[in-house]
Structure formats: structure tokens, C-alpha cells
Amino acid sequence: MNNSRSMETMKLHEAFKDHFLIGAATNPWTLKKQSELLKNHFNSVTAENEMKFVSLQPSENEFTFDNADLMMSFAKENGMGVRGHTLVWHNQTPKWVFEKQDGSPIDRDALLMRMKSHIDTVMKRYKGEIYAWDVVNEAVSDKDDEILRPSKWLDIIGEDFISKAFEYAHEADPHALLFYNDYNESVPEKREKIYKLVKSLKEKDIPIHGVGLQAHWKLENPSLDLIRQAIERYAELGLKLHITELDVSVFEHEDNRTDLKEPTTDMLERQAERYGELFQLLKEYSRDITSVTFWGAADDYTWLDNFPIRGRKNWPFPFDEHHKPKQSFYELIKVARS
Numbered sequence: 001m002n003n004s005r006s007m008e009t010m011k012l013h014e015a016f017k018d019h020f021l022i023g024a025a026t027n028p029w030t031l032k033k034q035s036e037l038l039k040n041h042f043n044s045v046t047a048e049n050e051m052k053f054v055s056l057q058p059s060e061n062e063f064t065f066d067n068a069d070l071m072m073s074f075a076k077e078n079g080m081g082v083r084g085h086t087l088v089w090h091n092q093t094p095k096w097v098f099e100k101q102d103g104s105p106i107d108r109d110a111l112l113m114r115m116k117s118h119i120d121t122v123m124k125r126y127k128g129e130i131y132a133w134d135v136v137n138e139a140v141s142d143k144d145d146e147i148l149r150p151s152k153w154l155d156i157i158g159e160d161f162i163s164k165a166f167e168y169a170h171e172a173d174p175h176a177l178l179f180y181n182d183y184n185e186s187v188p189e190k191r192e193k194i195y196k197l198v199k200s201l202k203e204k205d206i207p208i209h210g211v212g213l214q215a216h217w218k219l220e221n222p223s224l225d226l227i228r229q230a231i232e233r234y235a236e237l238g239l240k241l242h243i244t245e246l247d248v249s250v251f252e253h254e255d256n257r258t259d260l261k262e263p264t265t266d267m268l269e270r271q272a273e274r275y276g277e278l279f280q281l282l283k284e285y286s287r288d289i290t291s292v293t294f295w296g297a298a299d300d301y302t303w304l305d306n307f308p309i310r311g312r313k314n315w316p317f318p319f320d321e322h323h324k325p326k327q328s329f330y331e332l333i334k335v336a337r338s
């Protein structure tokens, strides 16, 4: 039973069923090309782009739900959960949101109304079908001398744009779990800013139920130790933790090689070991961590192709370009069984 054939038939989400949901970000292309893989190994999906503000409301009161609905039906047909991503963010939000007809900036009350109307329309459409929403994405700054990231939301509304978003979200769907989501979540300086922000929301009785750790990780960084410290710190808040956008880049940040046609043996071995260590850790904290979503599913499509280095392909997932399990997959199954 413990040979690789039996492991090959093992489903990721079944292997971790006693620990957390296993999710994948999808888009209309991967829903087609990766549908068998998605159905087999995942029991949760997130729209990579299709539920972002610009995708759902490209111009005022003109909602375009087709692509989002497509993923919702896929999830329903296959008995999968859905994580919503994302309602309030500084990126992929159209300019009209912040402007009057003449292009001049709108005032605080008008922007709060647009925020509420967007959150209301989107969350009510999928009420009861989305178990958790990333209500606010990436509001914390990466700079040491700055707490909140400069944005039009912050500019026009002020610091309470965050608490308002959570209040509107809770009104729209009182049963949805509401998350604050961010990247560089394991960097100590930023970790502490995220911790303080979420703590202050809790102290004001703002309806927030969890912290989303994006987990865009690399082979060596962040260290396992820093990831553990981040998990422990956020867990202190008494909230749920979701790993929301997991991938393990085979490149360190400064590696700008664009000539690799396939990952090296070294990369694949190290990635497998890294996935093993990571899931061992996540499993250890599965009382706090209830959902683990990859930001994709297999190496034929990743947002890391061309980012942050143009012309560089990446191979960040446990399944290869042909959707076959990589060494990383077998390490995950090993950890799940241990």
C-alpha cells in the first residue's frame, strides 16, 4: 500500500481531510484545462481574478458576473467550497470608483456608499455559497516607517476604511467568515503591523474572523522559523488562519535567469523537501489553520510566469505541466499520513 502507485491515486484533499480544506485558485482557462485535476485533488476554489472589483463592476452599477458564476457552478457541481477574493484592495479596482464624472475625487461619504453597494451586491449574490471572504487585501505597508499602505481608499475615507469594509461585509452575509489577507506576512516588521491592525479591529468589536496568510514562498525564504513565528503570533488573536495563496517559487527573488526550459533536478528535490517541511508545520497548527489554498494548481499555469522577472517561467506547484504528481506531491502525502 505504501508504494507510489497507491499514493498516486490518493487525493490531496482526502489526505488532509482531518486537518484543513485544500484549495486552488482558478480562472476560466484553468477551469477548462485543469478540471480533472481540480476535481480530483481540491475541495475548495478561489477566483484568481474574477471576483476582484474591476472584474465584477468595471463601470458603475454594471456588474459582470459571468466568469465568477462559472467558477461557482463548477464548485457546486463538484461539491467544493469557495473562498471569495477580494472586496477592498488598492489594485484591480477601477478608477471610476474614486472619481466623479468630471474626474475629480469623490468625498468620504460617497466612497463609503460605493464600497457598501459593491460589497452588498457581490456578497448577497453568493450568500451562503462562499464560506470565507478576503474583505480587505494588502492594506499594510512594506515600508518600515509606514503602517498602512498609501491608497485611494485610505486617502479619501481615512484609516477606518478597513473597519467599514468588515461591517458592510458582515451586514451583507452574516454567516460568511471575514478575513484580512496580506503577503510578506512572515516578515517580522510587517507581521507585527498586521497583528496590531487585526488586534485593534477585534478590540473595537469589528466582525473579523480570520487572518489570511498569502504564503507566496520560495525554496529558502521565508525560513520555517519565521513562518512558525507568524502562525503563532496571528493565532494569539484567537482567530482562524487560512493559507490563501500558497506557492513555492523555485527561484530566489534575485535569480533573474530566463533561459531554463524546465526546473533542475536540484530545484525539484529541494521543493519537495520544502513542501514536506511546510505541510508538517501547517499540520501541527491545524487547530488554527482551517484552509490551505494554492494560488493555482499545476505548473502549466502560474501568475509567477513572467513575474517579477519577465520571460522567466516558474514551477511552483505539486503537479507538473502535464498535471502529473511531482516529488512535492508525494512528500505532501507522506506528511499527511505521518
Ligand code: HXH
Residues within 6 Å of the ligand: 048, 049, 137, 183, 214, 216, 245, 303, 308
Ligand atoms: C497577490 N498579491 C494578490 O492578492 C492576488 O490577488 C494576485 O492574483 C496575486 C498575488 C501579491 C503581490 C503583492 C505585491 C506585489 C506583487 C504581488 O508587489 C511587488 C511588485 C514588484 C516586485 C515584488 C512585489
